[in-house]
Structures are given as structure tokens and as C-alpha cells.
Amino acid sequence: MRRNLGPIYTTPMALWITAFFVAPVCIIAVYSFCAKATYGGVVWRFSLDAYAALANKGLAAVALKTLLQSAAATVITLALAVPASYYIARSRYKNALLFLVIVPFWTNFLIRIYAWVAILGTNGFINGFLVSAGLLSSPVQFLYNQYAVVTVLVYTYLPFAILPLYATIEKFDFSLIEAAQDLGATKYQSMVRVLLPNIKSGIITAVLFTFIPAFGQYAVPQLVGGRDSFMLGNVIARELTVSRNLPLSSSISVALTLVTMAGVLLFVKFQAGAAQKVRPAREAV
Amino acid sequence: MRSFVKGSRVTVQNVSKQFGDFRAVSGVSFEIAGGEFFSLLGPSGCGKTTLLRIIAGFEDPTSGDVLLDGTSVLSLAPNNRRVNTVFQSYALFPHLSVFENVAFPLRLKKAAPSEIADRVGHYLNLVKLDSHISKMPAQLSGGQKQRVAIARALINEPSVLLLDEPLSALDAKLRQHMLIELDAIHDEVGITFIYVTHDQQEAISVSDRVAVMNDGAVLQVGTPAQVYETPSDRFVATFIGETNLMRGKILFVKDGVAALETGAGTLLAAAKNGAEKGDAAEFTVRPEKVVISTAKPAAGGDKNCVEGTVDEMIYTGFLTKYFVATKSGAVFKAFRQERGAMAGGEHIRCGDAVFLSWHPADAFMVEARKA
Numbered sequence: 001m002r003r004n005l006g007p008i009y010t011t012p013m014a015l016w017i018t019a020f021f022v023a024p025v026c027i028i029a030v031y032s033f034c035a036k037a038t039y040g041g042v043v044w045r046f047s048l049d050a051y052a053a054l055a056n057k058g059l060a061a062v063a064l065k066t067l068l069q070s071a072a073a074t075v076i077t078l079a080l081a082v083p084a085s086y087y088i089a090r091s092r093y094k095n096a097l098l099f100l101v102i103v104p105f106w107t108n109f110l111i112r113i114y115a116w117v118a119i120l121g122t123n124g125f126i127n128g129f130l131v132s133a134g135l136l137s138s139p140v141q142f143l144y145n146q147y148a149v150v151t152v153l154v155y156t157y158l159p160f161a162i163l164p165l166y167a168t169i170e171k172f173d174f175s176l177i178e179a180a181q182d183l184g185a186t187k188y189q190s191m192v193r194v195l196l197p198n199i200k201s202g203i204i205t206a207v208l209f210t211f212i213p214a215f216g217q218y219a220v221p222q223l224v225g226g227r228d229s230f231m232l233g234n235v236i237a238r239e240l241t242v243s244r245n246l247p248l249s250s251s252i253s254v255a256l257t258l259v260t261m262a263g264v265l266l267f268v269k270f271q272a273g274a275a276q277k278v279r280p281a282r283e284a285v
Numbered sequence: 286m287r288s289f290v291k292g293s294r295v296t297v298q299n300v301s302k303q304f305g306d307f308r309a310v311s312g313v314s315f316e317i318a319g320g321e322f323f324s325l326l327g328p329s330g331c332g333k334t335t336l337l338r339i340i341a342g343f344e345d346p347t348s349g350d351v352l353l354d355g356t357s358v359l360s361l362a363p364n365n366r367r368v369n370t371v372f373q374s375y376a377l378f379p380h381l382s383v384f385e386n387v388a389f390p391l392r393l394k395k396a397a398p399s400e401i402a403d404r405v406g407h408y409l410n411l412v413k414l415d416s417h418i419s420k421m422p423a424q425l426s427g428g429q430k431q432r433v434a435i436a437r438a439l440i441n442e443p444s445v446l447l448l449d450e451p452l453s454a455l456d457a458k459l460r461q462h463m464l465i466e467l468d469a470i471h472d473e474v475g476i477t478f479i480y481v482t483h484d485q486q487e488a489i490s491v492s493d494r495v496a497v498m499n500d501g502a503v504l505q506v507g508t509p510a511q512v513y514e515t516p517s518d519r520f521v522a523t524f525i526g527e528t529n530l531m532r533g534k535i536l537f538v539k540d541g542v543a544a545l546e547t548g549a550g551t552l553l554a555a556a557k558n559g560a561e562k563g564d565a566a567e568f569t570v571r572p573e574k575v576v577i578s579t580a581k582p583a584a585g586g587d588k589n590c591v592e593g594t595v596d597e598m599i600y601t602g603f604l605t606k607y608f609v610a611t612k613s614g615a616v617f618k619a620f621r622q623e624r625g626a627m628a629g630g631e632h633i634r635c636g637d638a639v640f641l642s643w644h645p646a647d648a649f650m651v652e653a654r655k656a
Contacts, residue, residue, distance in 0.1 A: 173374070173376070175372055175374055175376045176376050176378060176379075178343055178363070178370075178372075178376070179370070179372055179376035179377075179378075180378075180389070181362070181363045181364045182341060182342075182343075182363050182364070182368075182369055182370045182438075183364075183369065183389055183390040183393070183437065183438075183441060184364045184390045184393050184394065184441060185364055185389075185393055186364060189393060193389075193393075194378055197378075197380040198378075198379060198380055200380075
């Protein structure tokens with residue numbers, strides 16, 4: 001007799017997700033509709049105060065900064081990850097190269113950010129080299145600005161972009177590139193017109209894996225950013241730790257989650273739609 | 286109606302290709318006339334696909350030259366050669382419809398939409414696929430994909446079309462059908478076709494000329510009849526069609542006919558150039574040229590005759606294959622059509638004693654070595 005065991009297989013995962021993802025999100029959402037207690041915590045009373053405060057707080061500038069920094073990081077990450085994954089997928093040493101991509105995960109994330117402080121700081125490696133080489137008379141501060149934030153964001157998410165892209169490019173039929181060149185395409189044209197459309201699922205995944213976590217980043221701007229490059233994550237942390245305003249920090253989190261979700265849905269839908277729409281229109285010619 | 290340039294003359298000059306320790310192509314030379322349907326025939330791994338990729342520009346030869354109409358094309362990238370390829374795996378772009386796949390080369394050239402529609406329509410019509418233009422490659426059958434690949438390779442109006450085992454993924458019946466269509470398309474466009482295949486039947490039935498390859502070398506170039514009837518060596522004889530190989534010692538050569546002493550008695554065969562008395566020779570006779578009969582054939586000075594017993598027979602419909610064991614222990618193949626089989630014709634069964642006879646001119650010497 002055949003029994004449907006599907007639900008049993010998925011139960012552990014469902015429990016896990018519920019306990020550690022759905023439940024916390026729900027708690028945050030509930031907190032955001034509560035009133036603020038005087039010494040931190042929440043008063044169990046329905047209130048829209050947090051959302052009113054959110055609207056009055058003038059978070060537009062920070063939100064825009066967050067968007068720009070994470071978008072810039074995503075674009076640069078992708079520009080580096082596509083050629084890198086292409087090279088890895090075609091290389092004889094792909095296993096060794098993939099291993100190198102994963103190696104950074106062996107070190108704690110915060111320690112890796114501090115390593116960037118050691119590289120970019122006024123007493124860091126780069127300044128030390130430039131000064132001793134006589135190219136600079138005194139050290140330059142590379143840290144604590146938006147460029148440092150974007151640089152470290154790119155560094156942080158590059159492996160997350162390379163892995164899904166590698167997985168897609170590895171399955172790509174490279175004879176299609178030869179076919180395109182045979183039909184008159186230059187190397188560049190064959191990449192843009194044949195490779196990129198066929199690895200779109202990998203590109204979408206890489207964009208999501210980079211943009212979403214970058215958009216909610218807290219540690220990177222905290223450690224290598226300055227006042228001009230703080231992101232929404234830092235605002236949430238500040239409201240949570242300094243002001244001890246749980247409802248407000250929850251409401252910002254909820255807004256961040258909704259905006260991210262809406263953005264992702266639109267992006268995926270647009271990507272899927274673009275592929276469907278172009279062709280019949282052209283054929284009508 | 287289309288302005289195809291005349292098919293180019295293709296000259297392959299002493300081309301070799303080395304991959305590490307492996308010599309894929311060694312010193313191959315031949316010339317293909319403009320508009321010819323030329324086949325590269327050989328077993329897998331014989332270097333025929335590598336040779337095709339060198340002509341297309343995907344590989345550079347280690348040495349040698351490839352010329353189109355007398356001009357070397359080695360310095361040209363694949364996209365600048367007037368050569369297009371139909372790939373073995375079709376290599377259709379999975380993200381583009383049938384129409385867009387065929388239109389791809391024209392879009393690269395930024396051709397006018399009306400011209401694109403006109404030309405794509407023409408070529409899809411040529412390959413009889415005009416009713417599937419908006420389908421995606423994944424929705425097509427193997428034969429349809431093949432047609433798209435051909436239309437796409439022709440739309441640039443190349444002077445040479447390279448076909449890399451184009452029918453190998455199709456089933457036998459469809460293969461036969463596509464072969465006839467390929468021939469018709471070749472007649473229509475009139476350009477040079479270079480067709481790579483390991484299937485001798487395909488090569489023989491459509492080609493103007495065939496180059497038989499093995500181990501990176503071309504063994505024989507000739508018309509299908511030449512390579513079939515007068516194979517240059519043992520490999521060509523056995524690779525193309527079925528054959529009987531016999532060894533013997535040359536007793537004498539007279540008027541181009543050699544008498545050989547073999548295990549099955551003295552037999553006559555057309556002598557290879559330079560074959561002399563005393564040479565150890567090998568010769569071949571095609572099974573369909575061997576007459577099998579239960580009655581002893583009338584004695585004639587120019588007939589070869591061998592006695593034997595039918596060991597096995599395979600009825601294939603249009604002919605019957607007899608495997609006859611001779612007294613010397615060798616097994617001979619003889620094919621015949623069963624004319625009048627149901628109306629009292631002669632029946633031959635397993636175990637019957639039979640006589641095999643053939644004309645010396647049908648026995649062709651493929652090897653003669655000084656003893």
C-alpha cells in the first residue's frame with residue numbers, strides 16, 4: 001500500500017521555520033502595534049504610536065541611503081561575480097576555486113569586517129604601503145564613509161552571488177556560444193545575447209542573495225561606515241538599544257520587511273515577464 | 286530566388302592537430318569543389334569532427350592551412366568566415382523562439398524588420414517548418430529542432446555549410462527522410478556541404494564524394510562508388526558495407542588479374558598496382574556479388590568457385606544473408622534476393638551444401654606485401 005508520507009518529511013522543516021522565522025516576525029509585528037513602556041518593553045495595548053513616530057522621524061534620507069548603498073553593492077557584486085563564476089565553471093581547477101570562494105566562511109563575519117579596518121584604516125596596510133612608497137605624505141582615511149561600506153558589502157556578499165551563478169553557468173551548454181559566434185556574433189555579443197539570458201535564474205538568485213541581506217545590514221555600516229553611511233539596520237538597532245523603544249524599532253523592521261518583499265516580488269515578476277513578452281512582439285513583425 | 290554566392294572551393298592542406306599527446310588529425314589534405322556535397326566518414330574519434338571544427342574556426346590547426354577559394358581563412362574568427370555549422374546537438378538558443386533562433390544572425394546585423402520577416406519566412410519554408418515559428422525549442426521534436434538548426438545556419442547565406450553528424454540523434458526512419466531533404470536543400474541552395482558522419486549508409490547515399498578517415502588520417506577520397514567498389518585498403522573495405530576478406534599468396538599476375546593461392550583453393554582477383562608474384566595479398570569481395578547456389582556453376586576459366594555449407598542464414602526481407610563455412614574453416618558471407626521464393630524458387634536452408642561463385646573483377650585486392 002502506498003502512503004503519502006510527504007507531510008511527515010516536511011514537518012521538521014515546517015516546525016523549524018515556524019519557530020525561528022515565522023514566530024519572531026509575528027512577535028515583531030505585534031510589538032509594532034503596542035505602546036511603548038517607559039523603561040523599555042511594551043505595554044499590551046493597541047497603539048499606532050510607533051507608526052506615527054516612524055512617519056515623523058524623517059527616515060526617508062536613511063532609507064534612500066540604504067537603498068543606494070545596497071543597490072550599488074549589488075551591481076558591483078554582480079559585475080564581479082558573473083565573470084568570476086564563468087571562469088570557475090570553465091576552469092580545470094573548479095573544485096579548488098570553489099573551495100577558495102567558501103574559505104572566508106571559516107572566519108567569523110565580524111572578524112572579517114575588522115580585517116577590513118586593518119586594511120583600510122589610517123594605520124592600515126594600504127596607507128602603510130602608500131606612505132612608505134612615497135605616494136602619500138600622510139595617511140588618508142579610507143574608512144567611515146559610504147565607499148568603505150559598499151566595498152565591504154561587496155566583499156561580504158560576493159560568495160553568495162558566485163555560488164548560485166556558478167551552479168547555473170556550470171549547467172550552461174557552451175556549444176551555444178560557439179553557435180552564436182558561428183552565426184556572426186562577436187565574443188561580447190555572444191555573452192550578452194546568449195549567455196546572460198540563459199543564466200537568468202542564477203542572476204536573479206544572486207541579486208536576491210546580495211540585495212536583501214545588504215538592505216538589512218547592520219554590522220558593516222556600524223563598523224566601517226560613518227554618519228553619512230548609516231543604514232536602516234543601524235536606526236533599528238539605535239531605537240532598540242539606545243532609546244529602548246521596542247514598538248518603534250519593530251515598526252521600522254516591519255516596514256523594511258514589507259518594502260523588501262514588495263521589491264523582490266516586483267523584481268521576480270518583471271524578470272519572468274520580460275522573458276515572456278519580448279518574443280511574440282518581435283514575431284509579429 | 287535567394288542570392289546564394291556560389292559554393293566555395295575548400296582546400297585542406299596538410300592539416301594536423303595535436304591535443305597534448307593525442308594527434309587528432311595528422312597531415313590531412315584534400316580539395317572540395319564549389320557546390321560539392323562532401324562527406325567526412327569515419328568511426329568516432331577518427332578526427333573528422335576536429336577537422337570540421339578547424340574549417341569552422343573553432344580550433345586552430347597545429348600545422349597546415351585551410352583555404353576558401355584559394356585564400357587562407359586561418360586568421361579569421363568563426364564569425365568572419367562565410368562558413369556556418371549545423372551542430373550535432375543542434376545548439377538552438379533555448380531562450381529564443383523558432384523565429385528568433387533563425388533571425389538571430391540577421392538581428393546581429395541589425396537588418397530591417399521587413400527583411401528579417403521575409404528571409405526567416407523563406408528559410409523556415411525551405412525546411413518545411415513555417416507552422417511552428419512561435420514555438421520554443423523545448424516544444425519541438427528532434428527532427429523539427431534539426432530543421433531549425435539548418436534554417437538558422439543557411440540564413441547568413443554562407444558559401445560552405447558544415448554539418449556535424451546532424452542526423453545522429455534521430456530515429457532510423459526520420460533519418461532516412463531528413464537525408465533526402467538535406468539532399469534537396471543542397472540542390473536548392475547549391476553551396477558546398479561538408480557532412481561529417483560515422484554512418485557509411487548516410488555518407489554513400491547523399492555525397493558527391495566521400496573522404497574515409499581513421500586515426501586522424503584520410504585513407505581514401507572518392508565517389509561513393511569508388512570507395513565502395515574499389516576500397517584503397519583493408520579499413521575502407523571493412524568500414525563501408527559488409528565484405529569478405531581473404532588472404533592468399535600471389536601465384537602470378539596477368540592482365541591485371543592475380544591468381545592467389547588461398548585456403549579455399551586458387552582464386553582470381555583484380556590485382557593492386559605493383560602487386561607481384563610471391564606477395565602476401567589480401568582481397569575483398571562484397572557479399573552481394575557472391576552468387577550462392579546448390580547447383581555447381583558451369584565451369585568457366587574466369588569464375589571463382591568455393592564449396593561450403595550454410596552455417597547460418599538471416600532473412601532481412603529485401604535480402605537474405607547466408608553465412609557459409611568453407612572446408613578451410615573460413616566463413617563467407619553471401620547475400621541474395623529471394624526472387625520467386627513463394628513460387629517454387631530454389632530454397633537454401635541451414636546445413637545445405639552450396640557453391641559460392643563470383644567474377645574476378647568483383648574481387649578487389651586491398652593489400653599486397655612483399656613476402
